[in-house]
Amino acid sequence: MKSRTWTVAVLAALALFTSACSGPSGDVDAPPAGEQATDWGVPCPEPSGTPGGGDAFTTLTLPCLGGGTVAGEPMPLAAGTPMVVNVWASWCGPCRDELPAVESFATKGTVGVLGVNTQDTQEAARAIVEDFALTFPSRYDPDGELLAVIGKRVLPVTLLITAEGTVAHTYTGPALTEDALAGLVKEHLGVG
Numbered sequence: 001m002k003s004r005t006w007t008v009a010v011l012a013a014l015a016l017f018t019s020a021c022s023g024p025s026g027d028v029d030a031p032p033a034g035e036q037a038t039d040w041g042v043p044c045p046e047p048s049g050t051p052g053g054g055d056a057f058t059t060l061t062l063p064c065l066g067g068g069t070v071a072g073e074p075m076p077l078a079a080g081t082p083m084v085v086n087v088w089a090s091w092c093g094p095c096r097d098e099l100p101a102v103e104s105f106a107t108k109g110t111v112g113v114l115g116v117n118t119q120d121t122q123e124a125a126r127a128i129v130e131d132f133a134l135t136f137p138s139r140y141d142p143d144g145e146l147l148a149v150i151g152k153r154v155l156p157v158t159l160l161i162t163a164e165g166t167v168a169h170t171y172t173g174p175a176l177t178e179d180a181l182a183g184l185v186k187e188h189l190g191v192g
Helices: 002-021 093-108 122-131 145-150 178-189
Strands: 083-088 112-118 138-141 157-161 167-171
Touching (some): 083 093, 093 112, 093 178, 112 145, 122 138, 138 145, 145 157, 157 178, 167 178
Parallel strands (some): 083 112, 112 138
Antiparallel strands (some): 157 167
């Protein structure tokens, strides 16, 4: 009985903590109307195949935030490639705290890293990519389709995807550090 009470208490605390990112606040600086920066985005890689038997989200079609591939092409969760998928939004404070760590991890090249901006305007998302000098590609999901498919309503969310295209681990919690992310990748994907 104590174990059950403890589990409920931990889940309640986690839900309370992660509810900090429950909706947009609208306090993001965006480029002036009519101006579109041309160097803010990172082109998404061309999809190199369809993951074999992966989870349902691998068939979502989301446009690339930074150009490159044609809008609406399937997310590049290619078979044979383990990947970190970080779901973020401009209005999410913990997402902003976590993005520098995700960027630093991405530059190491241990596994592929893909961002998914959700429930945002393109302008706000692009401003974050520019402000944080993100070099990993991001897809744009204004309606939160990915969150609906994976059954999450809070941010940030980090998915660890196996080479077969299945979710090995879903992390929702305090903003990840680079070391914590590397540890999760090693533990759940066996890489690093």
